[in-house]
Amino acid sequence: MANALNNDGDPGRLVLGVESSCDETAAAVVEDGRRALSSVVASQVRDHAPFGGVVPELASRRHLEAVAPVIRAALAGAGVTLGQISGLAVTQGPGLIGSLLVGLSAAKALAWARDLPIVGVSHLEGHIAALRLMDDPPAPPFAALLVSGGHTSIYHVHDFGQMEELGQTVDDAAGEAYDKVAKLYGLGYPGGVIIDRLAAGGDPSAIQLPRPRLRDGTLDFSFSGLKSAVVRFRQEHIGQNYRIEDLCAGFQEAVVEVLTSKTIAAAKQRGLTRLALAGGVAANQRLRQAMAQAAAAAGMELTAPPVALCTDNAAMIAAAGAIRLRAGLRLALEADAVSRLPRGGRLPGEA
Numbered sequence: 001m002a003n004a005l006n007n008d009g010d011p012g013r014l015v016l017g018v019e020s021s022c023d024e025t026a027a028a029v030v031e032d033g034r035r036a037l038s039s040v041v042a043s044q045v046r047d048h049a050p051f052g053g054v055v056p057e058l059a060s061r062r063h064l065e066a067v068a069p070v071i072r073a074a075l076a077g078a079g080v081t082l083g084q085i086s087g088l089a090v091t092q093g094p095g096l097i098g099s100l101l102v103g104l105s106a107a108k109a110l111a112w113a114r115d116l117p118i119v120g121v122s123h124l125e126g127h128i129a130a131l132r133l134m135d136d137p138p139a140p141p142f143a144a145l146l147v148s149g150g151h152t153s154i155y156h157v158h159d160f161g162q163m164e165e166l167g168q169t170v171d172d173a174a175g176e177a178y179d180k181v182a183k184l185y186g187l188g189y190p191g192g193v194i195i196d197r198l199a200a201g202g203d204p205s206a207i208q209l210p211r212p213r214l215r216d217g218t219l220d221f222s223f224s225g226l227k228s229a230v231v232r233f234r235q236e237h238i239g240q241n242y243r244i245e246d247l248c249a250g251f252q253e254a255v256v257e258v259l260t261s262k263t264i265a266a267a268k269q270r271g272l273t274r275l276a277l278a279g280g281v282a283a284n285q286r287l288r289q290a291m292a293q294a295a296a297a298a299g300m301e302l303t304a305p306p307v308a309l310c311t312d313n314a315a316m317i318a319a320a321g322a323i324r325l326r327a328g329l330r331l332a333l334e335a336d337a338v339s340r341l342p343r344g345g346r347l348p349g350e351a
């Protein structure tokens, strides 16, 4: 009876979100798509650090161990039982297939056992929905820069749940470039936050690196050339003295300048006056500072979410899921996970 009530009532009222696309097992309970009652993230950073990057099979195994306890902790943290949940939201892709399958299977099992409505969520849509969990979310329409380890895109967000991609990277993601440069210099994993810290003590103009596609007139990015420029710089300066802090600052400045300038250009093209940052790289201190300055100079308003909402979490998946649940979308229990988002962004097995 209780479940019939859940299905007939508002399925977005109390959503349990599950995320396992990469190296974080996460679960969260979100009320009304806007208020995170709990958000539990079990990071695998320590498991992958010795390898300098995510080892997919290891990630799947860790997810398998963590998924049930993490879901249990999210329910306990929110002070609710599974019987009170109105709907489920789970990351269906993009991401590592073996990792995605763990969260997807767990969420499907709960939906089936409890007869709960379930939706699959795009991880990217989740990163944008994270903004909705802020006390003072940006009002759509706005331009959003989504920068993570796997993606670098600019969106015109017409409304939450309705985003149009204006440009994206043609090769590496910004976070991937950070991680590869950190690996090259043996700085540790994950590289983004380490380079961010080192760069703060460096001179960004001491080592000049290229700004790929800065003035190509498109809203697309390319970061593999910048990474190659760092590889060349390192080879050409073997045995020579330079500060790693300066190299980090020079690299970061190149990344940040391209990201900032293209985001402002996108907003101008679309006549948008509000900007937002999302994704793991949005935690970067220099990016936040440079975007704030550029936005102010252009007379635009910038929203930069707190770091916990930038990096991977399941509250963002539940927030995006609430919108989809309320729109009446449902995930078939036969639905597959997707490593890459199909063109048009439609997820498989959705009705």
Ligand code: KG4
Pocket: 022, 147, 148, 149, 150, 151, 174, 175, 176, 178, 179, 190, 191, 192, 193, 196, 279, 280, 281, 282, 283, 284, 285, 310, 311, 312
């Ligand atoms: O969104 P996220 O947690 O996972 C993906 O969807 O990829 O982003 C992870 C990425 C990694 O590449 C990491 O190095 C980067 O975000 N990152 C940072 C910072 N914190 C995390 N990059 C630059 N500066 C940071 N402070």
Ligand code: ZN
Pocket: 123, 127, 148, 149, 279, 280, 311, 312
């Ligand atoms: Zn992410």
